[in-house]
Amino acid sequence: MQAKFLVASIVATGVLAGCAEREVILPGDRLGVREVLEQTQPGEAEALGNISAPADLPASSANAAWPQSHVSPSARTSNAALSANLTPIWSTSIGQGDKRRARIITDPVVADGRVFTIDSAGRVSATSTSGEALWSYSLVPLRDDASQALAGGLAHDDGRLYVTSGFGTLSAVDAATGQEIWTQRLQDTATGAPTVFGDLVYVVAGDSTAWAIEAEDGRVRWQSDGLGDTANVAGAAPPAVNDTHVVFSFGSGAVQGAFRQGGLRVWSADIVGTRRGFAIALVDDITGYPVIDGNTVYAGNHSGRVVALNINSGERLWTAQHGALDPVWPAGNSVYLVSDLNELIRLNAEDGTRIWAVDLPGYEPVRRPQRRRDSAYVNHGPILAGGRLIVASSDGFLRSFDPTTGDLIGQTEIRGGATTRPVVANGTLYVVSTNGVLHAYR
Secondary structure (H helix, E strand, O other): OHHHHHHHHHHHHHHHHHHHOOOOOOOOOOOOHHHHHOOOOOOOOOOOOOOOOOOOOOOOEOOOOEOOOOOOHHHOOOOEOOOOOOOEEEEEEOOOOOOOOOOOOOOOEEEOOEEEEEOOOOEEEEEEOOOOEEEEEEOOOOOOOHHHOOEEEEEEEOOEEEEEEOOOEEEEEEOOOOOEEEEEEOOOOOOOOOEEEOOEEEEEEOOOEEEEEEOOOOOEEEEEEOOOOOOOOOOOOOOEEOOOEEEEEOOOOEEEEEEOOOOOEEEEEEOOOOOOOOHHHHOOOOOEEEEEEOOEEEEEOOOOOEEEEEOOOOOEEEEEOOOEOOOOEEEOOEEEEEEOOOEEEEEEOOOOOEEEEEEOOOEOOOOOOOOOOOOEOOEEEEEEEOOEEEEEEOOOEEEEEOOOOOOEEEEEEOOOOEOOOOEEEOOEEEEEEOOOEEEEEO
16 A cells, blocks of 8 residues: 555656646747648748849840741740730631640741641641631541541741641641642651751650751651650640750750751750649649750749750759749840749749749639639740730630739730730731630731
């Protein structure tokens, strides 16, 4: 009995002693587990507030054509002339629009008074700049079906239209008549747009092989192997070219610089890094296609990184914690992009710091609040035209923003919503809607 009393006394004394000690409260902020996952690591974070900074914009200039992707300096009009108040002037069908398993992934190109497009069924069409249908032909082989592959991309040069196909071909056709001149088989899908420079056509097939094809007769000049990947976004990046170099990107997230004539690889850089806490960050494809501006190459992935590289050495100049869903638009001291979080962002071209960001249409509204928001709008662009940034969105509007402040300064309806980036030639803006209609605005 005394032993039990002694043990109880000792326990009670220990409890009282424990209660007498004050709890040590560690300094610092309390963060939930989910909050930590949604933040960048120490040293990666940047100021999130918008700041005011002058924009050194190039002067507006008239351009007669938009012959291919703007990723190469020779094909880019830095600030195309365009009216401040856009109104629709005509619309015409180009064929099949977006379907569940078939999408229009080809931006229009404009040259020699014609607008060239590809619909979601692989039909190439030429339309006059007054809206008249001129010619069309199908990329689908006779024994195949359009549902078996996505369409490809377009580039125009010297009276010829160069067309890639998801069925693994690169073709040259007469831009005036649509008649085939030659076709080269690329041994893999070719859903990205080609790039023409000098006597060569450059293209990436299968997200893993770079090709240089002679524009005259379709012969292979050289090819270079990269690495592919399975988690890729439809439509490969068009190669970016200047007088000396060609820059390719591959499905693995690698960007490769080579001498454009002989194909000798000069450098290779991997764009890696993800946005923590977001499932979309699992897709690391290069959706912000490489863009050449002077001696700098800008490129971004789908999962949360935009980088600036030296074109001669591949040295990384800076990294920004943003994904890029479309190729960036460099202009003076700024780089503009549509991010993976559906924001229009302006970066400082010198160091990649964010100057401002504005929200673009995000998830589509649902009728019942309890339903998941599993459908999102797509925002295509930006381009710089008429001294303002223009973004075409699938929610049904063309929006114009002030390049200096990011303020919304105008919007115009697109019936059906946009499914391509806008392009501008001769003071007219062209965009294709999800229902397969080519719209012209002036």
